[in-house]
Amino acid sequence: MTEYERSRTMPAPPEHVFDQAADVNRLDTWLPEELHVHAEELPAVTVHEDRTDEDTSALLRTRRDQMRIEWGTREQGSYTGWLQVAGLGSGASEVTVHLSFFEESHDPGEQAVQESLDTSLRRLEEQVRLRVDNAAG
Template structure:
């Protein structure tokens, strides 16, 4: 198994960060740019990857009471991930994203994954900031 994890501190309450991260209709706003999520019948989703042109059947669950999102592939069990939000006090939060690739031969290169996770967390922070400035959005 190959695993990756990245964290980022965000200047927002953990509940707000979780709400922004877990909006299924806005996942494309912070996920890696070449991934697009289509909701089938939650928890079932389909993820399209631009790089390969392929669709993958997946699962997506939001556990609000734990401030945790979980996702992964259906049937094949090749991939899983989670996002956890934790309060740091003073209105700040730490967001951690973890990815697991169960067959190391199919895991993307480590540097590419770490860069994609960092960029995703940056985009999520921007989404959170915009949501704080405009709570209706």
């Protein structure tokens, strides 16, 4: 099993960050650009990956009381992940994303995963900033 984790500070309270991250209809705004999530009957979702042009059955669960999102593949159980939002005080939050690959064939490699995590967290921060700026203005 291979695991990866990245964190980033966001300029908003944890509830705002979580609401942005957990909105299943807006996941494409911050997930890696090659991944597209189609909600079925939650927690069931289908993830389409442009790189392989394949659809994968997955599960997506949000736990607002814990400020946590969890996901993973349904049938094969080869991949899981979670996103955790924690308040830092003074209106800021820290977001941590953790990925676990149980099969080597599903792991795209450390550099690719770290770049995707960094890009996704940056894109999430941009979405959070847009929401905060629009609410303030």
